[in-house]
Structures are given as C-alpha cells and as structure tokens.
Amino acid sequence: MESLHSSSFNFPKPRDEVEEMAEYSAPLEGRRGMLRLDFNENTIGPSPAVIEAINAIPSAHISIYPEYKGLKEAIANNLNCQNSCPKIKPLQVGVFNGVDAAIHAVFHSYGNHGDQLLTTAPTFGYYNPCALMQGMKTIAIPYEKDNFEFPYNKIHTTLLQQNTKILLICNPNNPTGTRVQAKEIIKLAKVSPKTLVVIDELYEAFTGDSVLPFVDFNQIPNLLILRSLSKTAGLAGLRIGFAIGNPEVVNRVSRVTGPYDINIFAVTAACAALKDQAYVDNYVAEVLKAKEWLTSKLNQYDIRHHIDGGNYFLIWPKQPPEKIATKLKRQGILIRPMSGKPLIDKSIRVSIGTISQMKQFLQAFNYVENS
Numbered sequence: 001m002e003s004l005h006s007s008s009f010n011f012p013k014p015r016d017e018v019e020e021m022a023e024y025s026a027p028l029e030g031r032r033g034m035l036r037l038d039f040n041e042n043t044i045g046p047s048p049a050v051i052e053a054i055n056a057i058p059s060a061h062i063s064i065y066p067e068y069k070g071l072k073e074a075i076a077n078n079l080n081c082q083n084s085c086p087k088i089k090p091l092q093v094g095v096f097n098g099v100d101a102a103i104h105a106v107f108h109s110y111g112n113h114g115d116q117l118l119t120t121a122p123t124f125g126y127y128n129p130c131a132l133m134q135g136m137k138t139i140a141i142p143y144e145k146d147n148f149e150f151p152y153n154k155i156h157t158t159l160l161q162q163n164t165k166i167l168l169i170c171n172p173n174n175p176t177g178t179r180v181q182a183k184e185i186i187k188l189a190k191v192s193p194k195t196l197v198v199i200d201e202l203y204e205a206f207t208g209d210s211v212l213p214f215v216d217f218n219q220i221p222n223l224l225i226l227r228s229l230s231k232t233a234g235l236a237g238l239r240i241g242f243a244i245g246n247p248e249v250v251n252r253v254s255r256v257t258g259p260y261d262i263n264i265f266a267v268t269a270a271c272a273a274l275k276d277q278a279y280v281d282n283y284v285a286e287v288l289k290a291k292e293w294l295t296s297k298l299n300q301y302d303i304r305h306h307i308d309g310g311n312y313f314l315i316w317p318k319q320p321p322e323k324i325a326t327k328l329k330r331q332g333i334l335i336r337p338m339s340g341k342p343l344i345d346k347s348i349r350v351s352i353g354t355i356s357q358m359k360q361f362l363q364a365f366n367y368v369e370n371s
C-alpha cells in the first residue's frame, strides 16, 4: 500500500509545521468498565443534578444551535463565591471546548512563527504540540532536585534574557504535582509584561493553589488562568473549560474559536454543575482523605513514590512501567506509565479517587509487583 508520505503520492501539501508534527495520541480506547486511574478524571461521576439537567433538555434544543446566555455569569458567580475577594466579571471569562481547546486558542491567537514558548519539564503533553503547530520554539526547563521543585530562578532569568512570547506553567503540575506560590507567579508576570503568562490550574481545587484570589487583571493584564470542569466536576466527556483574565486578552483568545464550539449538553451540564459546588467540594474532600491514607500506606510499604499537589501521584515500581501497566490492566485497573518523560522515566502516574478505589489499587499493585 502506498504511504501517505510517499513522494509519488499526489496530495495537497499541508503547512510545513503540520507535516513535521505527529498526531496527538493518548490511550483513550477501551477504558469503560475499568477502574480508570490513568487520566486524573473524577472517578465517581458528576453530580446527579447534572444528569437530571441533561435528561431535561427538550428535543427542540438539540435541533437548534446552542445558546450561551447566562453561562459566563454562572462561571463568574461560582468563582466569586469561592474567592475571598469577589471580582471576576463575565467579560473576563472565555469559554472553550475543554481546556485543551483553550490552550490551542492561546497559541493560535498569540504564537507567531519563531516565537518562544517557555515551560517546564516534565509537564502536560499538549503544550508542545500547540507550539509546534504555530512554528514556535519551546524551551522546557526541568523541575529541580529529588522533589521536583519549580525552577523559579531559571525561569526568571530566561524571561529577563530572552524574548518569551508565552510562559506556560501547570500549577499544580501534571505529572509531578509541583506547586508554585501565587506571589512567584505574579513576580514572573511582572518581570516580563510582553509575555503572556498562562497558568493551567486544572488541579488547583485539590490543594487550593490558585493565583486567582491574588491577581488584579488591570494591573497584570498578561496573566491568564485556565480552569476546567473535567476533573473535579466530572464532565470530561462533555468538554468544557474556561480562561479567566483581562477582558482584552480573553477577547483575543476567544476570537480564534468556532462560533458554536461548545454544545448544548456541555452548556446545560456546566450550569447545573456550577450550581452544585457542594458536590465538587465533597468529592475533593474524599480525594484528599484518600491521599492521606495512601501516603501513610506507601511509606509503610516502603514503595518509592512522589505525592504532592493534584489528584495523582507517582510510583517507581521494581518492574518496567509498561509491564506493570499491562499486569494491572488484567486486574481491571488502568494507570499511566511515564516512560520517556524527563526525570520520571521509570515511574507510573496513578490518579487518586476514593479510599476504597485506592485500597483496590494498592492491593492489585502489591500483587503484580510481586508476581
């Protein structure tokens, strides 16, 4: 069979940047019915209020384009109820088809060919493909020391010495859990006003590591915060995420999305989820209890691990990560090998769910490690 890349095959030529990159791939198939500890999703499902709201969508609303009235107000209201200083206005909120789409939009709207992305390593895997799409170059500064500390000084120096268009910090970082203090983020944003400083706060709810309560977007317009309903609220399959920042920046990032990128199911579910913050808070509390339980067990069993921010942790098994993943899959449990990731190559990443799910995991892990 003729390869798509064969020079004799006559097909329209994509942009050079696209031709040079690989398709984004993640092991997303065949996960239903398993204990899914591989994507840091909510492990018990969304609030019953979300399901009720989706079931109540009239068929007429499915056959027309979605309406978004009230959505940004609901998001701003939810944020203001959680922040100690209420201040976010609907114009400061951009809505996207998941934070993945928000990240894509950030690069599409701000990243010129040849511009620099500054980020950390290892970190979330979608930043670099987005930079590649734009023809940007990436500098990824490694986390430091055995406990993967944020490389503040090196990031600071790079911002001073080199023209950086986008600084992307995942806080807490996926997969190391590294937490960065709000005051450090604000200092970095102030040191380089021409850099768009994007803080991916997908997992902030688990340790409260948000810069949001401390930032005045009029004073620091180059800071943009990303949040999602995927992980805590359990809406990953519906795809809804937000960008919060200065209205001008939010407006530019929103310009590059399609007119109806968020569908009516996501809009309806988001409004219901945002009204039921107690459900999210209870889930987060359960995960934090499970995290505490896990930490004591991992220490007790002397398993090499790293556990910090977020709803996930790293373990260094005695056997190769892929082998452990295959064996755990046979036990009905999915985890993520970190093979090929700088600094954590021989580890696996495991999402934290409820205490009973963590007991199930640990029992299976001990079994497969010793079999």
Ligand SMILES: Cc1ncc(COP(=O)(O)O)c(C=O)c1O
Binding pocket: 039, 040, 097, 098, 099, 100, 101, 124, 170, 174, 200, 202, 227, 228, 229, 230, 236, 240, 241
């Ligand atoms: C750090 C980080 N950012 C963004 C995303 C994507 O989030 P969403 O489901 O809102 O697209 C993920 C998903 O795993 C993530 O870990």
